[in-house]
Amino acid sequence: xxxxxxxxxxxxxxxxxxxxxxxxxxxxxxxxxxxxxxxxxxxxxxxxxxxxxxxxxxxxxxxxxxxxxxxxxxxxxxxxxxxxxxxxxxxxxxxxxxxxxxxxxxxxxxxxxxxxxxxxxxxxxxxxxxxxxxxxxxxxxxxxxxxxxxxxxxxxxxxxxxxxxxxxxxxxxxxxxxxxxxxxxxxxxxxxxxxxxxxxxxxxxxxxxxxxxxxxxxxxxxxxxxxxxxxxxxxxxxxxxxxxxxxxxxx
Amino acid sequence: xxxxxxxxxxxxxxxxxxxxxxxxxxxxxxxxxxxxxxxxxxxxxxxxxxxxxxxxxxxxxxxxxxxxxxxxxxxxxxxxxxxxxxxxxxxxxxxxxxxxxxxxxxxxxxxxxxxxxxxxxxxxxxxxxxxxxxxxxxxxxxxxxxxxxxxxxxxxxxxxxxxxxxxxxxxxxxxxxxxxxxxxxxxxxxxxxxxxxxxxxxxxxxxxxxxxxxxxxxxxxxxxxxxxxxxxxxxxxxxxxxxxxxxxxxxxxxxxxxxxxxx
Numbered sequence: 217x218x219x220x221x222x223x224x225x226x227x228x229x230x231x232x233x234x235x236x237x238x239x240x241x242x243x244x245x246x247x248x249x250x251x252x253x254x255x256x257x258x259x260x261x262x263x264x265x266x267x268x269x270x271x272x273x274x275x276x277x278x279x280x281x282x283x284x285x286x287x288x289x290x291x292x293x294x295x296x297x298x299x300x301x302x303x304x305x306x307x308x309x310x311x312x313x314x315x316x317x318x319x320x321x322x323x324x325x326x327x328x329x330x331x332x333x334x335x336x337x338x339x340x341x342x343x344x345x346x347x348x349x350x351x352x353x354x355x356x357x358x359x360x361x362x363x364x365x366x367x368x369x370x371x372x373x374x375x376x377x378x379x380x381x382x383x384x385x386x387x388x389x390x391x392x393x394x395x396x397x398x399x400x401x402x403x404x405x406x407x408x409x410x411x412x413x414x415x416x417x418x419x420x421x422x423x424x425x426x427x428x429x430x431x432x433x434x435x436x437x438x439x440x441x442x443x444x445x446x447x448x449x450x451x452x453x454x455x456x457x458x459x460x461x462x463x464x465x466x467x
Numbered sequence: 468x469x470x471x472x473x474x475x476x477x478x479x480x481x482x483x484x485x486x487x488x489x490x491x492x493x494x495x496x497x498x499x500x501x502x503x504x505x506x507x508x509x510x511x512x513x514x515x516x517x518x519x520x521x522x523x524x525x526x527x528x529x530x531x532x533x534x535x536x537x538x539x540x541x542x543x544x545x546x547x548x549x550x551x552x553x554x555x556x557x558x559x560x561x562x563x564x565x566x567x568x569x570x571x572x573x574x575x576x577x578x579x580x581x582x583x584x585x586x587x588x589x590x591x592x593x594x595x596x597x598x599x600x601x602x603x604x605x606x607x608x609x610x611x612x613x614x615x616x617x618x619x620x621x622x623x624x625x626x627x628x629x630x631x632x633x634x635x636x637x638x639x640x641x642x643x644x645x646x647x648x649x650x651x652x653x654x655x656x657x658x659x660x661x662x663x664x665x666x667x668x669x670x671x672x673x674x675x676x677x678x679x680x681x682x683x684x685x686x687x688x689x690x691x692x693x694x695x696x697x698x699x700x701x702x703x704x705x706x707x708x709x710x711x712x713x714x715x716x717x718x719x720x721x722x723x724x725x726x727x728x729x730x
Contacts, residue, residue: 245659246577252584304638334576 243346247353250338250345253331258360260305261328261374264321266363267301271370329377336381343390350391358391366392477561479547485562489544490523491515492530498614499528502692503593508540510552510684515542516720517675518564528615556677566676574671578678581663581670585678588656589685591641592649592699598632600646602695654702661706668715675716682709683716 266277281297282290309320335357339345344354365378365388379385493508494500500508508524515522522542527533534541534550541550542558549558559565567578597608612628613621636642641649660682669675670682686709690700703709 242662242665245662246580248655248659249577249580249584249663252587253580256583256587300638307635307638334579337572338576340573 243351247351247356250335250353251356253334254356254360257327257331260309260324262360262364263301264305264324265369265371265374267298268305269369269371273298275370276367325373328374332374332378332381332384336384339383339387341383344387354387354391358388362388362392477557481561481563483545483562485520485564486545487521488523489521489542490525491540491542492525492527492533493540494530495526495528495615499611500526501597501608501611502688502694503590503597504531504539505692506590506593506685506688507538507552508684509688510681511540511542511555513683513716513720514552514556514566514677514680515559517566517680518559520559520564552677552681566674567671569674570671570676578671578676581660581678582681584656584659585681585685588652589689591636591639592653592656593685593689594632595636595641595644595649596646596694596699598629599636599642604629606695650698650702653699654705657703657706657709661709664708664712666708669712679712679716683713687713687717 265272267273278294278298281294285293305320305324306317309324342348344350345357346353361378361384364375365385369375491508491511494504512522512524530539530541531537535548536550538551541548542555544558547558549555567575570578596603598604608629609622609625613625615621616624633642644652664670669679671678686703689703690710690713692700694700
């Protein structure tokens with residue numbers, strides 16, 4: 217069982233699924249750099265929005281998770297993940313001169329907004345980050361942005377900011393409509409198959425990412441000459457899809 | 468800092484030019500300073516040299532506690548104290564000197580992304596090696612970190628710092644990594660930097676930027692510090708363009724200026 221996005225991507229790469237055939241060395245390096253930027257600047261705010269902000273946590277995230285996990289765990293795991301998220305935010309960002317949680321929150325949201333602006337600048341008017349074919353970086357960015365964009369939260373300051381960056385919204389919508397046959401009304405919660413105690417909320421994003429990468433790779437393999445424009449959309453029922461993919465990948 | 472406080476500080480910063488007696492504080496060079504702190508300090512020194520701003524380096528045993536954010540290095544300019552490369556770059560910008568003005572938006576985004584990559588991977592790897600790898604901790608770190616203090620304070624402080632760093636590593640998911648995995652990450656990071664640098668003299672062609680200062684600080688320190696094993700510096704030595712890059716910056720900004728200043 218493989219958890220965490222970076223490890224999953226490495227695992228897929230070793231199994232010879234790779235969306236980055238067409239990237240130059242420099243673009244590969246850029247991918248790593250942007251991933252680090254996302255993890256450092258955007259992730260704390262996303263974690264906060266999902267797990268620490270009490271309105272959001274109690275009305276959306278907790279019931280969402282609890283509905284997918286069997287009974288006794290549903291009482292424990294979300295709380296643990298929430299505490300883990302808060303811990304991570306405080307330990308990495310909560311040093312002096314920021315002494316109060318509110319100041320830390322202000323700082324991380326400011327960083328996140330700056331990060332979104334940077335992503336928007338980088339994307340510009342192109343369809344994906346490196347031209348017209350999607351790559352690992354697109355999957356990663358999508359994994360962060362899509363829940364932020366689509367999930368209906370009570371407290372939505374980051375979502376508001378994202379909505380103002382129209383090219384990022386267009387990017388999310390494009391990927392959602394090409395690769396996931398999900399109505400643009402809301403996201404269906406992905407099935408939680410991994411019962412790893414150190415699970416973070418990125419599991420859900422990771423499911424989407426690994427599905428996305430696999431599909432992209434399959435398509436790229438089937439038509440090596442032409443960059444695929446019209447992709448066959450697969451009917452997605454997340455739980456089944458996950459099972460299938462694991463059966464295929466395990467040796 | 469809140470937005471208001473930041474704006475206020477920039478206003479004050481903009482009001483005066485860079486004084487002659489600006490000082491940079493770090494821990495004692497010979498006995499106390501550790502790999503990661505040395506890297507950060509060197510990065511700031513390189514940055515200031517690149518901006519042509521004079522700075523005097525002062526070594527104090529309690530530099531870490533003097534710093535407003537708890538991290539070294541910090542600079543004392545006029546009546547203000549600013550610590551860490553990020554805020555120092557902003558402070559210097561408020562005074563009117565900047566290395567990255569010539570970059571467009573996309574390049575600025577790239578520069579920030581690469582700086583985060585270095586901080587995320589190289590710095591964390593250095594911290595891991597210093598504080599979570601038992602061999603290094605026992606032989607080098609503990610002895611150095613507590614060296615200015617009498618017994619038992621030196622042990623207590625070292626253990627406290629180690630505990631703190633281990634907590635942080637656990638929170639970001641590095642707690643379970645083995646040394647080999649960490650070295651592999653360093654290798655990946657160096658590969659990315661090497662590919663980005665290519666054959667150019669600096670990361671954004673002709674002019675050095677704060678990214679160059681940061682990369683130089685870390686790589687030079689890794690290459691020149693002796694640890695219990697040399698694997699970390701071996702990883703960096705695999706990339707010849709990074710070695711040339713370090714040598715170039717060293718020659719250009721440290722040796723020439725050093726001669727003037729020492730005399």
